[in-house]
Amino acid sequence: MPQTDQVTLECESLTKTYYSTDPPTQVLNGIDLAVKRGEFLVVMGASGSGKSSLLYSISGMDRPTGGNVTLEGRELTSMKDPEVSRVRLTSMGFIFQQAYFLSNLNIQDNILLPALKATPKDKAGVVARVDALMERFGIEHVKRHGITQVSGGQLQRASICRALAGEPTILFADEPTGALNSSMTAEVMDALSDVHSGGTTLVMVTHDPACAARADRIVYLKDGLLVDSRELGAWTKEDAKRREDEVFAWLSEKGF
Amino acid sequence: MKPRDSISTRYILNDLIKNKGVNLALLVILVLSAFLMATGSMVMERLVGSVNQLFDEAKPPHFLQMHKGEYDQAALDRFAAEHPEIDAWVVEEMLGFDSAALAWERPSTGENGDLADSLIDNLFVTQNPDFDFLIDQDGEIPRPSAGEAYVPVAYEQRFELAIGDELRVKTAEGFQELTIAGFVRDSQMASSLSSATRFLVSEADFEALSEAGGGAPEIIVEYRLTDASLVSDFQRAYESDEALPKNGQAVTYQMIRVINAFSDGLVAMALMFVSLLLIAISLLNARFVIRGTLEDEVREIGAMKAIGLPNKSISGLYLSKYRAMTFLACVAGGLLAIVATNLLTRTVQVNYAEAPLGLSTFLVPVLALALVYVFVVGICRRVFKKIRKIQVVNALVHGSTLDDRQTARRAKRQAKRVRRTSLAAFRGTNVNRRLAWLDLRAESAQWILIPVVFFLASVLMTLPMNLLSTFESPKFVTYLGAQESDVRVDLQFSEDVDTVREDVLAAMRQDERLTAVRTYANVLYEAEGEDGWEIFRVEVGDYSDGSVAFTEGGRPESGQIAVSVLNADKYELSPGDDFTIRLDGASTTLTVSGVYQDVTSGGYTAKMEGEVTAGAAAYVFYADSAEGEDPAAIAADYGDEFPSAASIPMREYVTQTLSYVTDAFRSAAVLSFVFGIGVAALITSLFLKLRLTSDRQKMGMLSAVGFSTSEIIAQVRGKTLFAVAVGTVLGPVFAATGGESVVGSFIALAGLGIADLAFIPNPLLVYLVYPLALISAGYLTALALTARLRGADKSAWLRG
Ligand SMILES: Nc1ncnc2c1ncn2[C@@H]1O[C@H](COP(=O)(O)OP(=O)(O)O)[C@@H](O)[C@H]1O
């Protein structure tokens, strides 16, 4: 499903300062951003520019210092922690560079965890959905494995399954391929493209121009501000090479 | 400074600064352990020293026999002549006065009072010529001149008497006044468990007191032998000689020693017991911290190994911190112990003697502390052995402390576990709780610390409390061979004892203030021991009311006899055996019905069903007071009406005689309550602090996938509560089973006649208040520590 014109996630004059350091670190300096439903948005920027902080702030993991965030018309910034957590549980999915899993659960249970928590009464439905997801991303055969018994690519695909199991409105991915070699990167990016074409909104941070080329739009973050953005339009496999070059050239302009 | 030393010093300093909280907590517990161990050993050393010192100065008799009434002086002379092992002997004459007959006044201020509150016997004596001296506070043997009296030190403290005060003794002819010239210590009766105490007066005053009347004359026949080890043979010889006086209690040198050490040694034992538990806790704790350190610093360790540092140097580096901390704890604990010992031994020093400071005064606590040091450092060294197994590649690349084989084994174990545990198969709906439970199971190797510590803390708190409530319980007198009653009247042998018995009994039966009057007679039978016939004390009376508790068998019926624990041992009796005793040459064979514990008459007694109204050596009456009557007042009335009867309010009497022991137990109970709660809370906070640090990424992940901070906090709190509760509940269960037998066997070892100490716990306190207090302490600690998680930026958790 292609992207639409309706805004799903929006933030206005978002600022974030970490007070745990001395002096406090001002990371986001007033971000205005609107993500459309079904859009695949990539956030790029130098290391330390605040990309991860942006994801954490708009997902309610961290409390923004100023500004507000709305998801599907509901203002996250005025909600209390249990409520925001509930939104994360039912409407958001997270994928990280490092795959965080519970080592005392097998792959299937790890994937089931959030979805089962969201709808504990519909266990059969959740299990069926998770089994289908694992099948779709090719990890059905390792579902009873421990998390140290599978490859990095399989683990990251398991992350995607976990993120999708709750049928989220929006998916956040923070350098999901940062720790993977090129064949595994392709594996994971194909999976994400697949997710996107299924209609899920996707916000991804990446350093890899090839990955960024798959996005509908790229925004560029510098010193806590969105300094530039570029519409790429819908991605097709045939068009991949050209878009990659285009992204590369655009990034070089910014001294990336 | 050698280079390695400076590296160690730098490492220690860095670590101390970096992990302030963890190191401080460990240090506090180590200091406490060292402190208690040092205090316990020092109190023990001082006590033994004090008792020895007093024994040196006072030369207590090796064997003594109390007696009331007529006796055959010629028989005593003959016996002495026949026994060359006697070094010296004496018949000490005593005059017993009731406490109410003693009053004091301070001429300088006009202050005055009486000693009526004391329930023990006051015996007036003159100084002995050769041995069994009463010793004054300078360690001298005082010889009062006419008009002077020396008063027991216990009374000096209790009634705040001073030298120069007038002591007034109420005799049948009026008051006799004496001036207090000093205070005396009594080797025979120093123990806080003793039921009598001696006053020293001059020969002239003694004559005057006995002529004036009002005192109960009594004698003690005392022997000092050439060799103290001959005592048991000597006692047998004495008891088998018909003509010798022996209607009172017989006491041996060993018994005097044991009783002296028992009452005051209990405090020292309690302290050392608490210390042992604390050492166990600090070792567990150290092990946990060390393992954490190894996990945290595995890469540094790998790097050190990679550049070729030998294992020994690496573990030496880490060990240096624990060495330094333990050493510091031992020094600090030792210094604190000096102060505490001075406080704790103050009464011991007054009642016994000031033990001179000797080599052992320093050696004993230093040795105890050295043991603590060696033990703690030794265990730490063993934990650090793990360093040998760390492999450079695994450490540097994977940050793992495990070698290849261990890694493989762990992976296999984990694979097996995840195959089994499954959320998919989980039937409940509370995923959060399920997750906490799975966590607890997977990390049980770490979490076990909490239940173990709470178990130890709970045992630590419960045992002294159980001892206290047992000794304070009204039922405890049954352990002492007496019956639970409000008033007890004793009639010792005298010429007209049988008539007095009739009078007292008639008065008691008519008295509306008394209910359930029971009478018992002490009859001196004989039984055949190793060296022929010897005295065998039997109490005859009605036991059908079940007032005596039997450790084996049951109460005697007609034709049966019950024997005390020590007699059962001595004559090798158990229920069902036949036993022959004789009275005035006529033998009877009885069946043993049961065995009970008793500490009266040295623990050697027996009980028979029946009624003896004449010819007994002594009679005892028990009665309960009617609702609203004051047992003390009733006892006082009977004391006035029947001067030859000793009448006491039983409960008050027991409370008073045991007060020193119960006070000691109370201090131990309070101390261990505070330490138990404190240490449990300290370790919980330490554990959670480390746990929360190492769980940061996991918590971050849970937060990212939609667990709220409250739910994450609830998981930690729930796990803590569960672990705490398991340990806490097991504590009192152990205390009531295994703990009871351990403490019981210690007390049985004292040879007092208590073979089987059954606790009489205060159920409300031990099964409700204590566990709740411990659980609350653990839970509140968890509340405090997890509260900090609220409001944190969760991304910080994920960033590690
Ligand atoms: N919890 C935190 N406390 C203090 N500083 C932080 C915290 N999280 C991130 N930072 C700082 O904020 C800046 C931006 O970090 P981040 O958002 O991770 O950047 P990016 O993902 O673009 O590399 C960095 O300088 C980082 O050190």
Ligand SMILES: [Mg+2]
């Ligand atoms: Mg980042």
